[in-house]
Amino acid sequence: MAGAAPTTAPDTGTSAETTYRSARVPLLLPTWLVIGFFLILPVALMAVYSFLTKEMRGGVIWEFSLAAYDQFFINRGLFGDEPPSLEWTYISVFGRSIVQAATATTLCLLIGFPTAWFIATRAPATRGVWLFLITVPYWVNLLIRTVSLRFLIRENGPLNDALLATGLITEPLALINTNFAVQLGLFYSYLPFMVLPVYAAVERYNFTLSEAAADLYASRWVTLRHIVLPIVKPGIIAGCLLVFIPSLGAFLAPNLLGGAKNFMIGSLIEEQFKRSLGNWPFGAAVSMILMSLVLILLLLYARSTARAEAR
Amino acid sequence: MQTAIDIRTVTKTYGTFTALKAVSLSIMDNEFFTLLGPSGCGKTTLLRMIAGFEDVTKGDILLFGQNIAALDPNLRPVNTVFQQYALFPHMSVIDNVAFGLKMKGFDLPTRRKRAGEMLEMVHLSSFADRLPAQLSGGQQQRVALARALAPQPKVLLLDEPLSALDLKLRQAMRMELKQLQQDTGITFIFVTHDQEEALTMSNRIAVMSAGHVQQIGTPRDIYESPVNRFVADFIGETNLLEVDVARITGDQAQVILPGGHTITCSTATHDPGRHQLSIRPERLTLGPVGTGLEAVVDQVIYLGTDLQIHVRLDGGTPLQIRIQNAARTEVPAPGTRIGLQLEEGAARLLAD
Numbered sequence: 001m002a003g004a005a006p007t008t009a010p011d012t013g014t015s016a017e018t019t020y021r022s023a024r025v026p027l028l029l030p031t032w033l034v035i036g037f038f039l040i041l042p043v044a045l046m047a048v049y050s051f052l053t054k055e056m057r058g059g060v061i062w063e064f065s066l067a068a069y070d071q072f073f074i075n076r077g078l079f080g081d082e083p084p085s086l087e088w089t090y091i092s093v094f095g096r097s098i099v100q101a102a103t104a105t106t107l108c109l110l111i112g113f114p115t116a117w118f119i120a121t122r123a124p125a126t127r128g129v130w131l132f133l134i135t136v137p138y139w140v141n142l143l144i145r146t147v148s149l150r151f152l153i154r155e156n157g158p159l160n161d162a163l164l165a166t167g168l169i170t171e172p173l174a175l176i177n178t179n180f181a182v183q184l185g186l187f188y189s190y191l192p193f194m195v196l197p198v199y200a201a202v203e204r205y206n207f208t209l210s211e212a213a214a215d216l217y218a219s220r221w222v223t224l225r226h227i228v229l230p231i232v233k234p235g236i237i238a239g240c241l242l243v244f245i246p247s248l249g250a251f252l253a254p255n256l257l258g259g260a261k262n263f264m265i266g267s268l269i270e271e272q273f274k275r276s277l278g279n280w281p282f283g284a285a286v287s288m289i290l291m292s293l294v295l296i297l298l299l300l301y302a303r304s305t306a307r308a309e310a311r
Numbered sequence: 312m313q314t315a316i317d318i319r320t321v322t323k324t325y326g327t328f329t330a331l332k333a334v335s336l337s338i339m340d341n342e343f344f345t346l347l348g349p350s351g352c353g354k355t356t357l358l359r360m361i362a363g364f365e366d367v368t369k370g371d372i373l374l375f376g377q378n379i380a381a382l383d384p385n386l387r388p389v390n391t392v393f394q395q396y397a398l399f400p401h402m403s404v405i406d407n408v409a410f411g412l413k414m415k416g417f418d419l420p421t422r423r424k425r426a427g428e429m430l431e432m433v434h435l436s437s438f439a440d441r442l443p444a445q446l447s448g449g450q451q452q453r454v455a456l457a458r459a460l461a462p463q464p465k466v467l468l469l470d471e472p473l474s475a476l477d478l479k480l481r482q483a484m485r486m487e488l489k490q491l492q493q494d495t496g497i498t499f500i501f502v503t504h505d506q507e508e509a510l511t512m513s514n515r516i517a518v519m520s521a522g523h524v525q526q527i528g529t530p531r532d533i534y535e536s537p538v539n540r541f542v543a544d545f546i547g548e549t550n551l552l553e554v555d556v557a558r559i560t561g562d563q564a565q566v567i568l569p570g571g572h573t574i575t576c577s578t579a580t581h582d583p584g585r586h587q588l589s590i591r592p593e594r595l596t597l598g599p600v601g602t603g604l605e606a607v608v609d610q611v612i613y614l615g616t617d618l619q620i621h622v623r624l625d626g627g628t629p630l631q632i633r634i635q636n637a638a639r640t641e642v643p644a645p646g647t648r649i650g651l652q653l654e655e656g657a658a659r660l661l662a663d
Contacts, residue, residue: 212393217415219385230401
């Protein structure tokens with residue numbers, strides 16, 4: 001194939017290269033503007049704010065301070081007069097959030113993978129319909145959907161009514177304000193972010209490879225583990241990241257479905273900017289810590305795959 | 312000789328479409344057997360049923376006497392070389408080749424050794440640690456072959472394995488495949504739509520069309536004694552004429568050509584009446600006028616090794632002749648009147 005491609009004469013190649021170079025700046029400008037405005041600027045703003053002094057009714061005073069980070073990590077007692085020790089309050093919020101997000105990601109994968117597989121193995125003409133059905137609920141605002149979920153699972157809501165009617169339970173289940181409710185909310189909010197990338201990977205999967213594996217004496221399970229999963233892995237990882245990262249910072253589901261007990265990072269950050277009691281530098285600091293955590297996780301993952309590939 | 316595969320009245324339907332209609336055939340052990348036919352004739356379906364990728368609607372498939380028609384593909388001791396190779400893209404060449412051995416439960420040293428031998432056999436030892444994507448099409452083809460042969464299957468199924476290669480490579484691979492089959496002693500079932508491939512490699516060929524087996528025989532049988540119009544036309548080039556039968560005695564027939572001449576030829580039928588007659592263009596020779604059939608030259612086409620001469624018999628029936636482009640060949644000019652001789656076995660009376 002490559003041999004058949006016409007080779008460009010050297011002189012035109014050089015001039016084409018010059019044109020390419022001079023066109024590079026205007027062509028790349030839109031990308032840099034988008035990245036600058038929507039990525040670098042907000043993050044820089046957040047970073048700067050996290051090192052400022054809080055103003056009592058929200059906002060900041062332009063004075064350098066490490067108070068926000070201090071508040072996050074160090075406990076000096078209620079009146080600030082005790083010897084400093086590690087502050088566990090916020091770290092435990094982080095821990096809980098990570099567990100919640102990881103659980104939501106696992107649930108989304110367990111349900112999302114078979115769903116994506118199902119859609120990808122339909123006739124090409126009907127795949128679009130299935131994908132359309134997956135996305136339909138997302139035409140409604142997330143807030144409204146989360147509130148609706150609250151109505152569905154409340155004590156005298158349709159779910160409990162139905163369960164009582166079947167006689168499976170005799171008392172209505174107290175689902176609202178539980179971990180379960182938060183999980184349900186996260187799962188419901190982010191499932192398509194798992195289904196779509198996994199679908200894209202499975203759809204590209206060459207099913208002849210499964211036949212080849214079966215031909216070489218592999219059982220269905222072995223074929224799934226050793227052939228299918230390694231090949232669609234990029235889609236699964238994309239899906240997991242797309243579910244895990246927003247789940248970690250989610251605040252609608254924990255606020256509306258979880259109640260005070262099931263506080264997550266997202267709610268903590270939101271608190272800091274919402275009320276007159278808020279603390280902007282602290283909110284910014286928590287955001288920075290959250291972002292660093294996500295980046296560290298991504299780097300660790302990138303390193304582990306690079307090492308796996310080098311083997 | 313032992314029967315390796317026995318196909319017994321196998322039928323395959325997809326909804327209302329019938330892909331195979333009660334096909335029966337036997338393939339001998341250590342045979343290079345080819346399923347030949349145009350696309351949609353059912354040859355690939357039949358191969359996939361032997362491999363276990365398609366359910367058998369009706370009928371039985373026996374492998375050395377054992378009915379395998381209902382077995383899952385991973386339980387059948389046959390291996391397949393796929394048309395697009397279907398190499399596992401995330402595994403190295405050696406891991407691809409060793410995959411079947413691993414699944415069969417061989418230990419690591421045995422796997423390494425056997426896979427290494429297989430790669431040596433297909434001349435790819437130095438590529439063991441590459442990924443399939445880093446190989447050329449021809450090399451991938453060899454890996455696919457090594458992978459399918461490594462578990463030492465009783466029967467190797469090859470689904471148009473050469474169709475993705477370019478011409479030169481395809482011709483080289485034909486010889487190699489044939490050699491490999493003789494060296495390993497494994498029964499090869501080869502699917503192709505390329506008659507040249509079928510003729511050059513096979514011990515026997517089954518010509519298929521529209522879900523039926525039209526004829527089974529050696530390459531020589533198929534080419535020289537076709538039973539019907541489809542086989543005569545599909546294998547090689549031929550002139551097809553509609554003729555009246557004067558007399559049939561044993562396997563010889565006397566037929567009357569459109570010009571009024573009577574010739575004797577072999578026959579695939581014993582029914583009198585009108586039939587198709589096949590005349591192979593390379594078995595017609597030019598000669599002086601007055602020594603047999605007579606015709607007028609229409610056109611001479613230069614083909615390099617050969618010349619193709621279009622002539623018209625008295626009465627207007629067109630015929631094609633193929634003669635070697637040798638140094639001494641006298642090329643008749645268009646419009647000349649020539650004599651034509653039918654060599655031994657040039658003509659055959661067909662069943663339809």
